[in-house]
Amino acid sequence: MKTxxxxxxxxxxxxxxLLLALLGEDYEQVTVDLTRGEQRLESFLALNPRGEIPVLVEDGEVIWDSGAILVYLATRTADRHWFPDAALARARVAQWLAVAANEVHHGLAAARAIRLFGRAGDLAHSQALGRRALTLLDQQLARGPWLAGGAPSIADIACYPYVSVAEDGELSLAPYRNLARWCRDIESLPGYAPMAARPPSA
Ligand SMILES: N[C@@H](CCC(=O)N[C@@H](CS)C(=O)NCC(=O)O)C(=O)O
Incomplete structure (x- = not known):
């Protein structure tokens, strides 16, 4: 069992x-309440020295960082389109994982955290970076249905969450037609679960 x-x-x-839902995999969930500083408890830092969620534990192995966890789950699934085996296809996916960890995280996610959760930061700077992320993604999605190749991959899964809640950071999706279509396509995938959905075993 995974936790x-x-x-x-x-x-x-x-x-x-989202990836676990799309793969139809069960897991247990342990809430780490960031509002109470639980990510800084010694017991949690023993799992992830960065003091961040998500962390996945399976068979005694601990994996931290959302991108690393997506790679782990997608590498061992039979549906190879989530993280294809060919070198060039992998590199294409990795490019968008990098965008998720940089422009999306420091732009869209940061603007949302400042607006919604009162985190300290420069809202205008985060929003500018967020618009850069939305433009990059929209341009890529004008070229094809998914971010990396002809099928959904963990590139899409890594970028979608903070795009779908971009308006929390006062960033409108209205100018980005390809992004709107891509969000609808992700939301139509079999097994899709919205952000607040609980795991099957919870
Ligand atoms: N690069 C990390 C970033 C994870 C991250 O920033 N997690 C936030 C929650 S969305 C967190 O745990 N923050 C801890 C804190 O605010 O102290 C990943 O992709 O997993």
Whole structure:
């Protein structure tokens, strides 16, 4: 059995919950309440020295970082389109994992955290970076249905959560037609679960 340390409102955790839902995999969920500082408890730092969620534990192995967890889950599933085996296809996926960890995280996620959760930060700067993320993604999605190749992959799963809640950071999706279509396509995938959905075993 897998255990996911997460929190419902976290888009980084939702990346993992979404892939698990799409793969139809069961898991247990342990809430780490960031509002109470539980990510800084010694017991949690023993799992992830960065003091961040999500963390996945399976068979005594601990994996932290949403991108790393997506790679782990997608590498061992039979549906190879989530993280294809060919070198070039993998590199294409990795490019968008990098965008998820940089422009999306420091732009869209940061603007949301400042607006919604009162985190300290420069809202205008985060929003500018967020618009850069939305433009990059929209341009790529004008070229094809998915971010990396002709099928959904963990590139899409890594970028989708904070795009889907971009308006929390006062960033409108209205100018980005390809992104709107892509969100609808992700939301139509069999097994899709919205951000607040609980795991099957919870
Ligand atoms: N690069 C990390 C970022 C994870 C991250 O920033 N998680 C947030 C929740 S969305 C967190 O745990 N923050 C801890 C804190 O605010 O102290 C990943 O992708 O997993």
């Amino acid at each position: 996911l340390y997460d929190m419902e409102r976290s888009g980084n955790c939702y990346k993992v919950r």
